[in-house]
Each structure stands twice: as structure tokens, then as C-alpha cells.
Amino acid sequence: MARLLARDPFGGLLPLSWGQVTAMAVDPGPVTLIAPYRASVGETRDRLRAELALDWPDPGRATGSGEAALLSVGPGRALLVGVPAPDLPGAAVIDQSDGVAVVAVSGADARAVLARLVPLDLDPVAFGEGSVAATLVGHMTATLWARGEALRIVGMRSMARSLVHELERAARNVAAREAMRNR
Amino acid sequence: MRLGGRHDGREVRVRFDGRRLRAREGEPLAATLIANRIRVVGRSFKYHRPRGIFTAGSEEPNALVTVGTGAARVPNVRATVQEVYDGLEATSQNAWPSVQRDLLAVNDLLWPMLGAGFYYKTFMWPRAFWEKVYEPAIRRAAGLGALSGEVDGEVCEKAFAFCDLLVIGAGPAGLMAARVAARAGARVILADEDRDMGGRCLSETWEIGGLPGHLWAAGVVDELAAMSNVTLMPRTTVTGAYDQGTYGALERVALHRPAAPDLPRECFWRIVARRAILCAGALERPVAFPGNDRPGVMTASAVRSYVTRWGVAPGRAVTLFTATDDGWRTARDLAAAGVRIAGVADARFDAPESGDFPVWRGGRVTGTAGRTGLTSIEIVHEGGTLRQRTDCLAVSGGWNPSVHLTCHMGARPVWAPEALCFVPAEGGVPGLSVAGAARGVFSTRGCLEDGAARAREALEALGLACGAVEVPGAEDDPCRVAPLWHVPGKGRAWLDLQNDVTVKDIALAARENFRSVEHMKRYTTQGMAPDQGKTSNVAALAVLAELTGRTIPETGTTTFRPPFVPVSIAAMGAGGEGRGFAPERLAPSHEAAEARGAPMIEAGLWYRPSHFPAPGETGWQEACDREVRMVRQAVGVTDVSTLGKIEVSGPDAGAFLDHVYTGTFSTLKPGRVRYGLMLREDGFVMDDGTAACLGPGRYLITTTTAAAGQVMRHLDYVAQVLRPDLDVVSASVTEHWAQFAVAGPTARTLLGALLDGPPELAFMGTAEVSVAGVAGRLFRISFSGEEGYEIAVPARFGDALWRQLVALAEGLGGGPYGIEALNVLRIEKGFLTHAEIDGRATAQDLGMEGMLSGAKDFVGRAAAQRPGLTDPERPRLVGLRPVIAGEPLVAGAYLFDVGEVPKRETALGHVSSACHSATLGMALGLGFLRNGAERLGERVIAVDHMRHVMTLCDVTRPCAYDPGGGRMRG
Known part of the structure; x- marks a missing residue:
């Protein structure tokens, strides 16, 4: 077909x-909503820093100046734009592309x-x-x-x-x- | 007659009442009319008396005209505000057949019967005449201008602006304030109602810093225009003060130009300012005296504006009636411009002498003559009485600070007895301070200092440093005013010119015990016209005070509410005309559906196809019947992308769903789907839908299209407020997935042709699938009652998948179907939509009490057990079929027992959904009937009182087709 x-x-x-x-x-590019579960907030942020060199953004801010960026879009959630999301078992990872x-x-x-x-x-x-x-x-x-x-x-x-x-x-x-x- | 004047504009042609007039581009229409000696510009509201131009500003009560012709014409435009341009057409209002000869002037002869509150006392007999004769006649006669009644196609816009400091008014105070703040680096917006900035500087002859006032103003404006931190907004009236530093403002973007495509006529602004300074100046207060409404009677400051700024003389022999020092400027400025002064009547006894013209000390005007234009006035003075020929009388009674904005949040102004005016109360609007004449500082030097001082305070509050400020030199004379509100005498003395309210009306109100200023206002309608009483409020309450033996502060004043000037609804609603009213949400198959000629129906903001017409079909019913048969006999495809889809995940996702649904979902295994009911906190049903388990701790729930937002908000509320102990995340994925239903006996065959390796899915199952290499999901659920599936792919592939599905379906003798057929299919099965779940239905009403788990708590559980919700008398869901073949059933009809009189008290329920069932060949419906479960097999009558349809119906179970469900379970 x-x-x-x-x-x-x-x-x-x-x-x-x-x-x-x-x-x-x-x-x-890929757009993914990332919302860490309460129990794994620190772990998720660490993984994002390690895998994508991105810090978790403060409210009203975006981090990342290259291909990938993390946009703060609400309490406890950010939108990853530009690259596929890494493996994050401690977070809701929801495709919004x-x-x-x-x-x-x-x-x-x-x-x-x-x-x-x-x-x-x-x-x-x-x-x-x-x-x-x-x-x-x-x-x-x-x-x-x-x-x-x-x-x-x-x-x-x-x-x-x-x-x-x-x-x-x-x-x-x-x-x-x-x-x-x-x- | 044209004098020098400061305004420079090329000559243009305009029309007024069909007459071609020469004008100078940019001057107000009022100046053009004065230059062309047109004295009668309109007829008064009640008495239809000839009226002329009274002021030179937006407070104008008389000269209201209609601008433009055809659909786009605009009524009630103040001729003092409308700038002329080449080709402008304007007409007078409120007169027939013409403003010169108005037949309704007969009202003026009836004036003793048309005083305050006349409609409470007259036109009472015969009783039947009130609704049929008197009221329609009064309505037709009421009002001033008229709308065209057609869609005008004119464009307006709305916009937002932000600043550190908003300066309202660009006279001496405002210009100083803006300059001080701008030089200190603040972001400043300076707004002024006029086309040019400068306020009274533009019309007076005083000097500032050694320069003529208008040149000083122009210099400041030039400096501000060059600064990147300053936004100048001329032609912009700040109309209201709202919460937290928000101000509404109306900008006349292009009313001074002929219409052009895309050029907005007006812009309604919302300006958010950290601080604001009101420098709106003051409005001159006239004196009321008998016959004071004739064309030719004007405020003194207006006369100066016309002569000095616009270069037109409102008369050839001008007289002055003043109670102020300020009024004398008129005599001096006019004399200097070469306009003859016939004399000055000063109400005060210590007025100076003049060699050039007579001065009547202690003089009061007690009468006038000249119906279509002033010809003479009668003066009583210390030396006697006389009659003086004059064609223009300039009147000066004092100044009323424009305090309006300071009262918009409920504060009332305060009476200042030394200045004889109301001044703003402190702190009426947080963040707003007042400078200059707007707070009763009337000397030029005083205004400059005041503007600078308020700016310093604002800068301090903003945390900005302010350097040294030099205030230029200017006149600093005290502004002496004698209290003179009205001159008693024979004949009516007008207070509110726009609503035709006289001193006699105030006296009548007081006599009839409407002594409170609030009652006086409503009883006489003083201050209730479009000009909001700007030239009459203070005088009217002063008269009321006098007549009721109180002081002015004791009498008080009514309050002010936004808008400060009339705002067209087109400006406030800009962008909302026609399809701009709401965003359009289009489903992935939208373009393909439109290409097939499918008419669209609005469901919330979404557009969904009603049906897919086939060649030769005569209407939607025929197409709908065909589509229903097609789904039941072959296969149909429909777009269900619009339904809400929410991913719920997390360690406590199962527990969370157990709390929001009435049933249990934590036990749902991956790959399985379950139908669920969600209640509101008050125990009524909010929505129904399905929840699928995608994996451990991951669920995908669906909602009805129009309730998606409500359900999402509800889930957020439950997670944040009711169960913050649960670790769960909910996110909408409605937009990400394109989803299509494939339903019918050959649905499985279709999927076999579509998918790479179609799975064997049991009813209420879900699996991941691959569609030509694209990762998607398949659900086996049915809303049609046939073997049904829903297939989802990321939305970018939605259009392509739709087209493939339709092609494959047509290859199997099927095709696309729309929401009419979707609705018929589900009614035949007794499935529910928000026609049944309308916010008033409980689970018990729907026959779903079995879905309320007894083993756990859930939202709405306790409230659903209240007696009112479990009352066995509540109407319950039933199916309905007409007894006589071919009779229609109408949704919305009420149900009654056979033989009962069908009225409100005997209603037993209603029809919630109805259709023609192509499958059964008859009308079919669902409804709610009291004791419905016990009345199966009985008969009731469905009555639609509005359409006069009565149908005898059998009461049946809700499901009319394949009650066992074998066709969909497979």
C-alpha cells in the first residue's frame, strides 16, 4: 500500500x-512534553543535563541556544523542542510534535x-x-x-x-x- | 469669514446637508460650518429647537452630525471632533424634512407638557394606546442620529500597549510631566484627544518660556517624538481606568481620512501602566439664563479656539457674559484678531473698564432673541437694562476639572469652595495621580510646576532617578471666579442642552421630592445623554442645592463610569466580525471533506462534516440515510479527531482514574479499553468516554468533543486540589493524533488492506500498529453498533490516511460518513451524547447506576446519593417510537400521558434526541420519562408546543437495534 x-x-x-x-x-523538529513525576524531579533534570546539555528552565524562560531547547510551559512541565527526548523513566514523556x-x-x-x-x-x-x-x-x-x-x-x-x-x-x-x- | 489662525491646511471641499463648502484640511467640521456661516447644525432632542455649535471640543452637546453615507455612515459624531478631509459628507440629525424647517418643532409649543418625567404622567389614556400607539411613536421620535442598519464593512482594530508612565493629556501639565519622565529614561506613553498636542496652548495667546504657548508645545513634542522611549498617541482619548493600572483608550486612527482598504477607522487600546498622571485639564462651565440655547451662544474658550487656532470668527459683533477673569481673554484676543467686541457683561461689580467697548458691571443676560441664530440679548446691570444686538455671545462661568477618570473605581470628587469646582479625591485610582487644571490648578505656571512635580513622584515610585528640572516661566495669575450658576427670569434656561433639560425641570423634580442628586438625574435625565452632562453636571446640582436649601457638598454629585466618550462597539469588538468571532478548529480530513462538497457543522470551535452528498441527492436526509445503510451493510469511515484525548500517566495514574471515574480503572490491563462515566462534584454526570491502558501506569482517555476543555480543567483541579497526594501527570494530546473510525461488517477487511500485519483485536482492545511504516494505534471500539475500529496516526499524516481509508472503503461498497449519520447510528443503539448528558442528568437517570462502584470513593459519589438525585420519580432514559408509521419525532418535545392536557404541570419528561432511522424505516428517539423503567410498552404523547407537532409514541428500551450487541462484539 x-x-x-x-x-x-x-x-x-x-x-x-x-x-x-x-x-x-x-x-x-520533534516536540515532546516532559513532566517529571514528583518522585523523580531531580533525576529527570540530571538526565536532561547529561544527555542534552540542557538545564531545566525557570518559569517564563527557555534554555538551550543550539538545536535543542527546553521551554517552560507550566508548573512542573517543559516542552523539549528540536531533538527527540532521551529515555526518562521518571517523567511523563508525551509526543506533541x-x-x-x-x-x-x-x-x-x-x-x-x-x-x-x-x-x-x-x-x-x-x-x-x-x-x-x-x-x-x-x-x-x-x-x-x-x-x-x-x-x-x-x-x-x-x-x-x-x-x-x-x-x-x-x-x-x-x-x-x-x-x-x-x- | 476667515482670519489668520494658527492651523495650516490645504483647501478642500466638503458637503453638509448637500451643500458644498470650502474648508481647510484637518480643521474640525465645526470650524468649517462657522466659516461658512451655517448657524443651525441640528435640532434639540425633545423640543426640536434649532441649535448651533456650543463648544470647540469633545464635550460638544449640540453639533451632532452623521458622517458619511450609505452602509458605513456614523451617527452622533461631534462636529467639533470630526476633522475634515476632501470629500467628507456630513448631514444634520433629528430634523424632518430639514434642519432649517423641522416639523417636529411643534414639540416646542407643547413644552409645558414635556417636562421632566412627562411619560410617567401623560399618554395614559386610553390604556390600550400605550403599547400600540404612544410608545412606538415616542420611540421613533426619540434619539438623535440613526444607524444605517446595514453591515458596514468598516475595519477597526484592538491593541495592547505597556509603559512605565501613562500621561493622559498633552497640555502644559502633561507635556512637562512627559518630558521630565522621558528624560529620566522611563517608558512613557503620552496620549491626547486632539490631533495636535498642546491642550489650551493651541488656542490661547499666553507665553511659556518666552515663546508663544503653541510654539513651546510644538518644541516639546518634537523633542519627545525623537526619543525612542516615548510613544506619542494623538487623537487618542483615554476612556476608562480599570484594575491594576489598565486603561482603556480609543484612538481615532483614520476618521480624518477617506476610507482605504485595511486601514482601521478606530483602535481600542488597553494600556497597562505602572504609573499614570491625569492631565486632562478642565471643561468650561457656562451659565444658564433664559433663552441660552440659541445658535450663537458658545463657551468663551470655544470662541477663542475658533478665532485663534482655526482662524474663523463665530460672529461679527461678539458679546461676552462672564463671571471669571479668564473670560476677559476672549475680549482681548478677539480684539487683537480684528473681531468686533460689542460689549462685556461681567456679573461681578469690580470688573475693569475698557475704552474699546462697553462694560456692563454686575451684568447678567436675562433673555435672547433670534430663533435660527442669535440676533440680540437682554442685559440687566448695575446701571439698568438694555437690549444689545449681537450674533455671538461668549459665556464664561468657571472651569470644571475633568475628574472623571479618578471616579471610575468608585471614588467621588471633592468640592473645592475657593476654586468653585470639584477636584479629584486622593487615591481614587491606585497608581494614578492628577496634575494641573484637572485638579483645580488653573494658572499656566501652576500647571507646568504641577506636571513636573507629579512626574518626579512617579519616577521615584518607579525607582528611576530624576535630575534637576527647570520649569519655564509663564503667567501665574489667580483665576478669580464668582459663583453664578443660573440667572432667574422669564423663559426656559437650559442646563443639559443634549437632553433638553432646563432649570424648570430641576425645580419640578425638587418640588416632587426627587431631591437626591441621584433621583434628580434619573427623573430629569440630566447628564444621561451621550455627552454625559459634561457642560451641565455641576450647574445642575448647584441649582438643585439652591432650590433645596443645601450647600453643594451636601448635595453631592453622581459618579462617573467609563467610557469618558462614546466608544463604538465596532472598536471594542474589533476582529470579532463574522468569522473572526472565534478561531476555527479544522480536523485533519477537513480539506478533503470540503473538496467533496461536505457542508460543515460547528461543534464548539470545531468544524465537522454534516454529510457527504452524492450526485443526484436532493438533501441532507437522503445522504444521511444512504450513509447509515452503508455503515450497517458495508463499511463507513468518519473523522473522530475532534474528540478530546488526554494522556494520564505516573506512579498513581490508576488511582487517579479510579478517583475521577465512577468505575475502576486501576485494574485495566495494557491493551484493554473500558467505558467510563465521570461525575461532577455535585453528583451529576459530566461526561462519558473510554479509557485505554497503553502500558503500566499509562492511560489514554477520551472525552466528547465539546467537553474536552472542561474535562482537562477538571483533571487539573482534581490533581492539584482534591488529590495532591497522587503523583500523576495529565496532558492533552487531542491535536497530536488524527483519528478515524472505521465501522461496518467489512471493517476488518478494510484494515487488512491498510495495515502492515493487522492484529486480531478483541472488542474493547487496543494495539500499536504500523500504517505504511508510520507508527499508529488501533482501538476496537464502536459507537455505531457495527464491528468498529478507530485508527490513529500523528496528525501530519491524517489527510493522507483519510484519503486512503475513503478509497479503500469505496472499493468495498462503502465510503465516508458525516455526523448526521453518526448521530442516527448511535440513536439506533441507544448510545449517549451530551444531548442526554446535558448537565442535569444523573447516572440513575441514564440507567447507569450500576456503573457507580460501591467499593471506592470517586468524585461526585457523596453528592450523587442526595435524595434529590436518587428520587425514584426522576425521569429515566427510555427509547421512543411513533405508533403510527411515518409520523415525526422532534427533539425537545415534552412527554405527556395520553388524554392529559399538555401543560407544564403535567409534563413527564422530554425527548432528548430524535432522528429518522434508515435502518428501521421510522422515526426514532431517546428521552427521559418519569417512571420510565416501569412504563416499557406503554404509550405517551410527545408534544412540541413551538412547532405544533404531537406524536403518539411507544415507550421502549433505549436500544432499538441489535440489543444483544453481537454485531459489534464479533
Whole structure:
């Protein structure tokens, strides 16, 4: 029987650019939720450090600057992004690779566009490199992650299309304002 | 008539009531109308009296116009706020056939009958006329402007902003505060309602730091604009103060331009500030006197704004009626601009003399003339009485600090007797301080100092160092005001121009014992119009105080609530129009289903296909019947990815599930699946679903689509609050897995063609499988009553798997089926959905009391034993079939005994689900019936009172097809 073809969560809608902002689909690689059982918190953290050179992140932060990163996404749980999870018998290790749709928003107006959708202070002094927040993007829950030049939105696969539409609407409005100002 | 003026704008053309007018781009429409000598701009609310422009700001009570035409037209726009652009079209309101000749002006002749509370005392007879005649007529006549009633397609937006310091108002106080804070490195947002920043600097002729005030302001704005830690927000009104430093603000983004694609008209902001300073200034208070509502009567500061800033003269022979020193600026500034002053009536006896124009000391205006525009006024003064010809009367009674925002969290303002105004109470809004005229500091130098001082305090609270601050020199004259609230005399004296409330109305309210200011407000409607009484509140309560023999502080004031100015719902709801109202959750097979023309149904936020139409079919019922037969006779495939899927794991996972389910799951072996019931803490059923054991200490539970979020929250609550002793982790995997049901007699054949090595699975079993090399899971469970499976793969392969499954199914004489057929199949089997588990049903009602374990505790166990939940009289689940073939059964119908009058008191239950059963060839339903278990074989009548459908039904067991379950157990 025939092979199964994989589809990208954005169904080909991305990348898109409007004015001074670009939205690009990000293939995050393997994404795994890691939640240590209470009895094995220390052991799990040690293993992660040993196998992946990653420290357990503080609330609101991500650790790891290379291929792998650990994002704090709630009390006692973190999302491992970029590499497969190592063997962690003392933790819940739950595959979320296909549950997420990740988009990177970049450009001079990236923060202005996200200001239309995200009720958080995204100024670099408040949300700098390595910041993570579980928040809203429009009406959708998502995780926001500041990494490098872009702000990454880790959203839900089923709402990927809605996410693109919300970004597009906000970006068009910001671009139209700019055009009016420059006229 | 155009004077010099400070505003510079290219000439543009606008239309008002169809008339083409020349205008200067960017000036308020009010200035254009004044320049073109259009004096009557609207008709008053109740009496339809001709009205003209009264102020130069957003507090304008009279000049409300409709801007635009067609679907996007906007009513009740203040002409003093609307900036003109080339092609602007505006029309007057509340008049027919025209604002010049309004037939409803007959109301003015009836004024003695239309005073405060008239609708409580009149229009009473005949009684039947109230609902049919009087009320509709009054409703039609009420209101000012009208919406178009069509979808306007205009775009608005919403946004969030954050800062260390929010400065509200960019007059002298606000500019100083913003500059001090910005130079100290704070993140500052400076918001002002106007298109230009500067507040009164823009309209007055005083100097700051040796510069004309408006140039000083422009210099500060330039400095702030160049600083990266400053955000300037002109055309932005802060509308409300909310909790924890959150402020609502309305920005008029593009109302001063013609519409353009994607350009939002307005933006509603939520600004979160660690500290804020209110520098909103003050609003001038007029004096009420007989005939004070004629076109041409304006506030003195407004006259100065039109002359000095906009370069238009509101009259050719201007008179001034003042009780303040400040009012005299009008005379000086107008004279300097070349506008003739016909005289000044100063209510005070120590007013100065002037060589250029008559001064009437102790002067009060006691009457006016000129219906469509002021022609003369009557003055009583220390030397006698006279009549003076004039076409514009500037009135100055004092200043009311704009304290509104400080009261938004319940505080009331405090009366300051020396300044004759209300000032903010301390600490009304945590984190908000007040500077300048907004707290009763009226001299320019005072405002500059005050702004700087509040900024220093805010910086200290923010932990930022502040260097030396120099406050520029400016006038520091005391602002003398004499108390003059109204001038008694013959004829009506208006207080609230927008709601047509006069001094006589206040007097009537007091006479009828509505003496509290709260009662006076509601009885007279003073202060209840869109302008929220900005030019009348203080005068009205001063009049009430006088008439009831109390002081102003004793009388008190009503409170203020957001928004400070009217906010369009389009701005507050921006992004929520049409499909923007909610996110769309799409299942993995969505694109393929849409391509086959399947109409979609919303289940929560998910979209699910209703049915898959085949060529030639005339409607959904036909397709549904075919799909049901297809599943029962061959094989059907449907997308069940939308159901909630939660992985529960950990050393205590089994014990945790034993606590949330009514049954036992800790004994479930790996590879096995069990049906479970979950109760709420109050003992009612929350959800039903299945739990599969994937391995030791690892489970996968399912929930109904719409309850997934609720169940997830419930599990978190149980783990954190009820059983924190358990070491368990719950996480949603709904999105990660694409899952499809394969059901029917040839389901196994299909799976054999699909899988690499299909397992032999017993009913209620689960196993890992490989689908063309992709790791997936197989469950043998059935919601259709046929041999059924669910196959899950990671969601990126969902679309591909769906297409393969449909192709294989069609090869076996089957195909895809939608949720209509899904529903019929399960009703035929008596299986439950949230139509039965509607939040009011207990396990006993559903016939599932046997699932409540007696051996262990679980959530809801104790509450489920309460007498109200175990009452044998409670309606119980039954099946229903029409006795007469072909009769319909309607969900929602109530059940009654045969021969009983079908009313609320005799209802015995209701129909929860109904369908046409293609398998049995008749209508079929499930419902709840009192004593249902004992009444099998009896008859009841199902009555739908709304659709007028009555059906005689047999009461049966819930399962109508294959009651033994042999078809699904294999």
C-alpha cells in the first residue's frame, strides 16, 4: 500500500509578508512534553543535563541556544523542542510534535503586529531573548517564545489557519497605518 | 469669514446637508460650518429647537452630525471632533424634512407638557394606546442620529500597549510631566484627544518660556517624538481606568481620512501602566439664563479656539457674559484678531473698564432673541437694562476639572469652595495621580510646576532617578471666579442642552421630592445623554442645592463610569466580525471533506462534516440515510479527531482514574479499553468516554468533543486540589493524533488492506500498529453498533490516511460518513451524547447506576446519593417510537400521558434526541420519562408546543437495534 505523505500544519499558506513584517512556518523538529513525576524531579533534570546539555528552565524562560531547547510551559512541565527526548523513566514523556503549528514573526513591525493580538508586554526589555509565555494570540491559546531575530508562536495545529488569518489581518492594518503616516 | 489662525491646511471641499463648502484640511467640521456661516447644525432632542455649535471640543452637546453615507455612515459624531478631509459628507440629525424647517418643532409649543418625567404622567389614556400607539411613536421620535442598519464593512482594530508612565493629556501639565519622565529614561506613553498636542496652548495667546504657548508645545513634542522611549498617541482619548493600572483608550486612527482598504477607522487600546498622571485639564462651565440655547451662544474658550487656532470668527459683533477673569481673554484676543467686541457683561461689580467697548458691571443676560441664530440679548446691570444686538455671545462661568477618570473605581470628587469646582479625591485610582487644571490648578505656571512635580513622584515610585528640572516661566495669575450658576427670569434656561433639560425641570423634580442628586438625574435625565452632562453636571446640582436649601457638598454629585466618550462597539469588538468571532478548529480530513462538497457543522470551535452528498441527492436526509445503510451493510469511515484525548500517566495514574471515574480503572490491563462515566462534584454526570491502558501506569482517555476543555480543567483541579497526594501527570494530546473510525461488517477487511500485519483485536482492545511504516494505534471500539475500529496516526499524516481509508472503503461498497449519520447510528443503539448528558442528568437517570462502584470513593459519589438525585420519580432514559408509521419525532418535545392536557404541570419528561432511522424505516428517539423503567410498552404523547407537532409514541428500551450487541462484539 502507498506511503503516507506528511502535510505541513499551515497547508502551504506561509511564508507571507506584509509591510515590514514576515511570518514564516518553522519546522520545530520533534516536540515532546516532559513532566517529571514528583518522585523523580531531580533525576529527570540530571538526565536532561547529561544527555542534552540542557538545564531545566525557570518559569517564563527557555534554555538551550543550539538545536535543542527546553521551554517552560507550566508548573512542573517543559516542552523539549528540536531533538527527540532521551529515555526518562521518571517523567511523563508525551509526543506533541504533530499537535503544534509554529510560526516565526520577524521584521521591524513584528512587535507592533503582535501588539494587536497578544496581551503581553513584548518590548525587548520585558520579553527578551529566551523569554517564554503561555498566552493568548487573538482568541487562541499559544506559547510565545523569543528566539533570535523572531518571535515564535507555538500554536495548536487545528487552529493554524485561523492563526495565519489573525496575523494577516493585524499585519495589514499596521501596514495601512504606516502607509497613511508616510503619505 | 476667515482670519489668520494658527492651523495650516490645504483647501478642500466638503458637503453638509448637500451643500458644498470650502474648508481647510484637518480643521474640525465645526470650524468649517462657522466659516461658512451655517448657524443651525441640528435640532434639540425633545423640543426640536434649532441649535448651533456650543463648544470647540469633545464635550460638544449640540453639533451632532452623521458622517458619511450609505452602509458605513456614523451617527452622533461631534462636529467639533470630526476633522475634515476632501470629500467628507456630513448631514444634520433629528430634523424632518430639514434642519432649517423641522416639523417636529411643534414639540416646542407643547413644552409645558414635556417636562421632566412627562411619560410617567401623560399618554395614559386610553390604556390600550400605550403599547400600540404612544410608545412606538415616542420611540421613533426619540434619539438623535440613526444607524444605517446595514453591515458596514468598516475595519477597526484592538491593541495592547505597556509603559512605565501613562500621561493622559498633552497640555502644559502633561507635556512637562512627559518630558521630565522621558528624560529620566522611563517608558512613557503620552496620549491626547486632539490631533495636535498642546491642550489650551493651541488656542490661547499666553507665553511659556518666552515663546508663544503653541510654539513651546510644538518644541516639546518634537523633542519627545525623537526619543525612542516615548510613544506619542494623538487623537487618542483615554476612556476608562480599570484594575491594576489598565486603561482603556480609543484612538481615532483614520476618521480624518477617506476610507482605504485595511486601514482601521478606530483602535481600542488597553494600556497597562505602572504609573499614570491625569492631565486632562478642565471643561468650561457656562451659565444658564433664559433663552441660552440659541445658535450663537458658545463657551468663551470655544470662541477663542475658533478665532485663534482655526482662524474663523463665530460672529461679527461678539458679546461676552462672564463671571471669571479668564473670560476677559476672549475680549482681548478677539480684539487683537480684528473681531468686533460689542460689549462685556461681567456679573461681578469690580470688573475693569475698557475704552474699546462697553462694560456692563454686575451684568447678567436675562433673555435672547433670534430663533435660527442669535440676533440680540437682554442685559440687566448695575446701571439698568438694555437690549444689545449681537450674533455671538461668549459665556464664561468657571472651569470644571475633568475628574472623571479618578471616579471610575468608585471614588467621588471633592468640592473645592475657593476654586468653585470639584477636584479629584486622593487615591481614587491606585497608581494614578492628577496634575494641573484637572485638579483645580488653573494658572499656566501652576500647571507646568504641577506636571513636573507629579512626574518626579512617579519616577521615584518607579525607582528611576530624576535630575534637576527647570520649569519655564509663564503667567501665574489667580483665576478669580464668582459663583453664578443660573440667572432667574422669564423663559426656559437650559442646563443639559443634549437632553433638553432646563432649570424648570430641576425645580419640578425638587418640588416632587426627587431631591437626591441621584433621583434628580434619573427623573430629569440630566447628564444621561451621550455627552454625559459634561457642560451641565455641576450647574445642575448647584441649582438643585439652591432650590433645596443645601450647600453643594451636601448635595453631592453622581459618579462617573467609563467610557469618558462614546466608544463604538465596532472598536471594542474589533476582529470579532463574522468569522473572526472565534478561531476555527479544522480536523485533519477537513480539506478533503470540503473538496467533496461536505457542508460543515460547528461543534464548539470545531468544524465537522454534516454529510457527504452524492450526485443526484436532493438533501441532507437522503445522504444521511444512504450513509447509515452503508455503515450497517458495508463499511463507513468518519473523522473522530475532534474528540478530546488526554494522556494520564505516573506512579498513581490508576488511582487517579479510579478517583475521577465512577468505575475502576486501576485494574485495566495494557491493551484493554473500558467505558467510563465521570461525575461532577455535585453528583451529576459530566461526561462519558473510554479509557485505554497503553502500558503500566499509562492511560489514554477520551472525552466528547465539546467537553474536552472542561474535562482537562477538571483533571487539573482534581490533581492539584482534591488529590495532591497522587503523583500523576495529565496532558492533552487531542491535536497530536488524527483519528478515524472505521465501522461496518467489512471493517476488518478494510484494515487488512491498510495495515502492515493487522492484529486480531478483541472488542474493547487496543494495539500499536504500523500504517505504511508510520507508527499508529488501533482501538476496537464502536459507537455505531457495527464491528468498529478507530485508527490513529500523528496528525501530519491524517489527510493522507483519510484519503486512503475513503478509497479503500469505496472499493468495498462503502465510503465516508458525516455526523448526521453518526448521530442516527448511535440513536439506533441507544448510545449517549451530551444531548442526554446535558448537565442535569444523573447516572440513575441514564440507567447507569450500576456503573457507580460501591467499593471506592470517586468524585461526585457523596453528592450523587442526595435524595434529590436518587428520587425514584426522576425521569429515566427510555427509547421512543411513533405508533403510527411515518409520523415525526422532534427533539425537545415534552412527554405527556395520553388524554392529559399538555401543560407544564403535567409534563413527564422530554425527548432528548430524535432522528429518522434508515435502518428501521421510522422515526426514532431517546428521552427521559418519569417512571420510565416501569412504563416499557406503554404509550405517551410527545408534544412540541413551538412547532405544533404531537406524536403518539411507544415507550421502549433505549436500544432499538441489535440489543444483544453481537454485531459489534464479533
